[in-house]
Amino acid sequence: EVSNIDAQTSHKTTTLPGLINITSFIPSLDDFEASTKASLAAGFTFNAFLPQTLSGTTINDFDSLVQAIDSASAGAYTDYSFSIAGSDSNAVGVLEANENAGALFLPFNDLANSKVSAISSHFASWPENKPILTDAKTTDLASVLLLASLHNRSIHITGVSSKEDLDLIRMAKDKKLQVTCDVSVYSLFLSKDEFNLPFLPSKEDQLELWANLEDVDAFSVGVLPYLIAKALNKNIVPGLGFMEALPLLLTAVKDGKLTLEDITAKFHDNPAKIFGIPKQDATVEIDLDRVVRSKDSPISSIFSALKLQGSIERVSFHGETACLDGSILAKSASGNNEVV
Amino acid sequence: EVSNIDAQTSHKTTTLPGLINITSFIPSLDDFEASTKASLAAGFTFNAFLPQTLSGTTINDFDSLVQAIDSASAGAYTDYSFSIAGSDSNAVGVLEANENAGALFLPFNDLANSKVSAISSHFASWPENKPILTDAKTTDLASVLLLASLHNRSIHITGVSSKEDLDLIRMAKDKKLQVTCDVSVYSLFLSKDEFNLPFLPSKEDQLELWANLEDVDAFSVGVLPYLIAKALNKNIVPGLGFMEALPLLLTAVKDGKLTLEDITAKFHDNPAKIFGIPKQDATVEIDLDRVVRSKDSPISSIFSALKLQGSIERVSFHGETACLDGSILAKSASGNNEVV
Ligand SMILES: [Zn+2]
Ligand SMILES: [Zn+2]
Ligand SMILES: [Zn+2]
Ligand SMILES: [Zn+2]
Ligand SMILES: [Zn+2]
Ligand SMILES: [Zn+2]
Ligand SMILES: [Zn+2]
Ligand SMILES: [Zn+2]
Numbered sequence: 140e141v142s143n144i145d146a147q148t149s150h151k152t153t154t155l156p157g158l159i160n161i162t163s164f165i166p167s168l169d170d171f172e173a174s175t176k177a178s179l180a181a182g183f184t185f186n187a188f189l190p191q192t193l194s195g196t197t198i199n200d201f202d203s204l205v206q207a208i209d210s211a212s213a214g215a216y217t218d219y220s221f222s223i224a225g226s227d228s229n230a231v232g233v234l235e236a237n238e239n240a241g242a243l244f245l246p247f248n249d250l251a252n253s254k255v256s257a258i259s260s261h262f263a264s265w266p267e268n269k270p271i272l273t274d275a276k277t278t279d280l281a282s283v284l285l286l287a288s289l290h291n292r293s294i295h296i297t298g299v300s301s302k303e304d305l306d307l308i309r310m311a312k313d314k315k316l317q318v319t320c321d322v323s324v325y326s327l328f329l330s331k332d333e334f335n336l337p338f339l340p341s342k343e344d345q346l347e348l349w350a351n352l353e354d355v356d357a358f359s360v361g362v363l364p365y366l367i368a369k370a371l372n373k374n375i376v377p378g379l380g381f382m383e384a385l386p387l388l389l390t391a392v393k394d395g396k397l398t399l400e401d402i403t404a405k406f407h408d409n410p411a412k413i414f415g416i417p418k419q420d421a422t423v424e425i426d427l428d429r430v431v432r433s434k435d436s437p438i439s440s441i442f443s444a445l446k447l448q449g450s451i452e453r454v455s456f457h458g459e460t461a462c463l464d465g466s467i468l469a470k471s472a473s474g475n476n477e478v479v
Numbered sequence: 480e481v482s483n484i485d486a487q488t489s490h491k492t493t494t495l496p497g498l499i500n501i502t503s504f505i506p507s508l509d510d511f512e513a514s515t516k517a518s519l520a521a522g523f524t525f526n527a528f529l530p531q532t533l534s535g536t537t538i539n540d541f542d543s544l545v546q547a548i549d550s551a552s553a554g555a556y557t558d559y560s561f562s563i564a565g566s567d568s569n570a571v572g573v574l575e576a577n578e579n580a581g582a583l584f585l586p587f588n589d590l591a592n593s594k595v596s597a598i599s600s601h602f603a604s605w606p607e608n609k610p611i612l613t614d615a616k617t618t619d620l621a622s623v624l625l626l627a628s629l630h631n632r633s634i635h636i637t638g639v640s641s642k643e644d645l646d647l648i649r650m651a652k653d654k655k656l657q658v659t660c661d662v663s664v665y666s667l668f669l670s671k672d673e674f675n676l677p678f679l680p681s682k683e684d685q686l687e688l689w690a691n692l693e694d695v696d697a698f699s700v701g702v703l704p705y706l707i708a709k710a711l712n713k714n715i716v717p718g719l720g721f722m723e724a725l726p727l728l729l730t731a732v733k734d735g736k737l738t739l740e741d742i743t744a745k746f747h748d749n750p751a752k753i754f755g756i757p758k759q760d761a762t763v764e765i766d767l768d769r770v771v772r773s774k775d776s777p778i779s780s781i782f783s784a785l786k787l788q789g790s791i792e793r794v795s796f797h798g799e800t801a802c803l804d805g806s807i808l809a810k811s812a813s814g815n816n817e818v819v
Binding site (some may be wrong): 253254255256259266277278279280281282283284285286288289303304306307313314458 | 595622
């Protein structure tokens, strides 16, 4: 571990590379500035945006992708990319758009009828060098893993939240299938024991996720904070879930459940490798001992029982101090659209 | 082709091995005598019975399996075996019964909740040398193929009736997965164009089945004739579907759509290999030119438009002429329970 002692406070400090969130959710295409500022302040300097917004699947062809990139370019305080959503019938459409997309996202609940044919046609046509990710679970997960294997494709599974699914992914990895996965930070800290919500893991499943973190390639923020906020009647604001993500993990480091290397691997190195994200000029300086005070995040109160320890002091990005103690100093929206 | 000319009638004749039906359905456990007599008269000398009857899944543990074998033994005019049904929770129960079972059958519609875990636990515990078959389709089919592959298991898919599923099986075979499949004879001759029933293939799918018969390992009779009879308000009687099966295929031979070797391969050699069925002392002598007259089968009227050509003259079984021109001559129920 690379950590130093702050001479004045005798607090331990460390520097991480700028974090990468591979499943960033924006409420609407108007929210790039607020979303990327929130993520920057939270230590995330790359946002790989999902193709959905609160209005549903928004990015699913060339025009909608280009419009999203356009909307983002004026207000992006982090680097970014967009994935494009594959549907039952748009394998040709997404193929046309592939050069501008970070990845192909296969949202399983959107695939109504002939999932096998739809997934197969995407696997057959989407370029080999561009990533594919999916939120498939249980039987659908098994199905998509078979199809990936039959088409010799790598596939990333996002938002794993059950022992059953993680077991399946582990078995597939053991069989040399090219599969990677991420777990939402929030699935690691909230379970049905805290809030009985269908999208949260059972406590048993959550413990299994912790016990098998070596099978988890990446952490993510994703859509879960929005689902939680909505279910608990909290405000839906851009950037939900970023602020608490790193402090939650750093508190787990303090508790000996995780190492700083785990955070670097799962929130930077592996995401960069899996999604082919170019090396960024970005670092995050962290004070590991400072207690995070309850801030004005709509969901921070959810964790009021936890004393979150570990605070972001400085985020450097594109050659400047972009954020200091939570305040954005970056003079302009210098984030770039970066795709493979 | 091994065919001779009948001197008296100048009809072509041929002799096939006794046919094996790998998915025999009995309306109830009282119907073994009637079912096996009907199948014997139709040229089938081995019945691998499904674990379901009209009352639903009937054979799913040691007791119900032994009771079925008991009921069958007194009245079986063919050799036979039973498969046992795997459920969400009976992996241990079916394992106890495995020595008396011909195969493990995984009925996908019965698996409600956690299909992946259920199938995985069956694959992990069911003995390597005993067959597993399933009626899984579409996404469930892809899922079960993955699990079979992860567990290094061979799996037989019964009742394939769509291009999509056959394509998936072909891709899996190309990738050296240990998968075999059968198509119901009735899916080859009835489509939604004739009767708009959910369990019949579309005409397009049916044409694809015909065009890709080289990917189909076996023919079967199965439960489809019962589903058709029920939907069309025909009488439900034991042995439904056997009588027409071979004449339908022989008519296709006449039409050049199939060879006698295909019938031997898919209704004897491959079923015997896939299900480990011991060599039987059984032959079927066929008159290829005799036109089959409309008989008293509740479903034969369905094929009234077809001139069924090819008729069974004699079935020899266990050293005697067991059936001559449709009349059972066997003096006793000499069928044996034969399992691997
Ligand atoms: Zn400090
Ligand atoms: Zn392919
Ligand atoms: Zn980096
Ligand atoms: Zn950059
Ligand atoms: Zn004749
Ligand atoms: Zn296994
Ligand atoms: Zn034989
Ligand atoms: Zn015998």
